[in-house]
Amino acid sequence: MKTTFFKLSLSVFFIGIMSANLLFAQKSPKAEASASVGSGKVTINYSQPSVKGREVWGKLVPYDKVWRTGADDATTIEFAKDATVEGKKVAAGKYSLFTIPTKSGEWTIIINKTAKQWGAYDYKEADDVLRVKVQSAKATALTEKMTFTVEASGVVTLLWENLKVSFKVTQ
Numbered sequence: 001m002k003t004t005f006f007k008l009s010l011s012v013f014f015i016g017i018m019s020a021n022l023l024f025a026q027k028s029p030k031a032e033a034s035a036s037v038g039s040g041k042v043t044i045n046y047s048q049p050s051v052k053g054r055e056v057w058g059k060l061v062p063y064d065k066v067w068r069t070g071a072d073d074a075t076t077i078e079f080a081k082d083a084t085v086e087g088k089k090v091a092a093g094k095y096s097l098f099t100i101p102t103k104s105g106e107w108t109i110i111i112n113k114t115a116k117q118w119g120a121y122d123y124k125e126a127d128d129v130l131r132v133k134v135q136s137a138k139a140t141a142l143t144e145k146m147t148f149t150v151e152a153s154g155v156v157t158l159l160w161e162n163l164k165v166s167f168k169v170t171q
Contacts, residue, residue: 028071033148033156040081040171042156044097046070048145049160056161061101066110066123069099069158070146074117077156083171085111086132095129099158099165105136109167132167139164 027047034043049071054060061067069075074096083090086109094115100108111129114122139162146160150169157166 029145031147033150035150035152037083037150037152037154037169038081038171040079040083040092042080042083042150042154042169042171043078044075044148044150044156045078046075046097046146046148047072048147050145051142051161057101057163058103063101063103066098066100068123069097072118074098074112074115074123075148076115077111079169079171081171083169085109085130085169086134086167088130088132090129096123098123101136107134107136107165108132109134109165134165134167136163136165138162 028049029047030045031048032043032045034041047070049060057063075098076094077097078094079090079092081092083092090111096112096115096117098110098112100110102108109132111131112123113127113129114124117123139159142162143159146158149155149157149159151157154169154171155166156169157164
């Protein structure tokens, strides 16, 4: 009887732990933003973290450090044709997209040749294809889930919490 009770208790304990893991370890939803830009196409694949009442800038996402610009896998950006990002040339292909947010609002946009990587843990500056500086701005409304947009004009915008950051792509 004691053995059966022990096995039952152990089973309930492990089911509880597995349920808690499923509840708390849910990944952020995957999303894609794309548009035809000039004679090519720009596609961004990313995971959407949520604000969930947290202070994002400077807390959840530290200032002055390379950020994966999303959740889970590193965000990727793909150019169907050779492109320019803020006037700097990039060959057609798929890349990871990182950023460095700052308190002053001047962000660094980073295009890195290693497209497949988890977060920024294996990020190597030596693999950067380009870095450009852009200015962030206050968003007109709160964006709960981090969102990218790509416009036909080539403007790529990141919106999250109360902030927006844009950069220009031409093809």
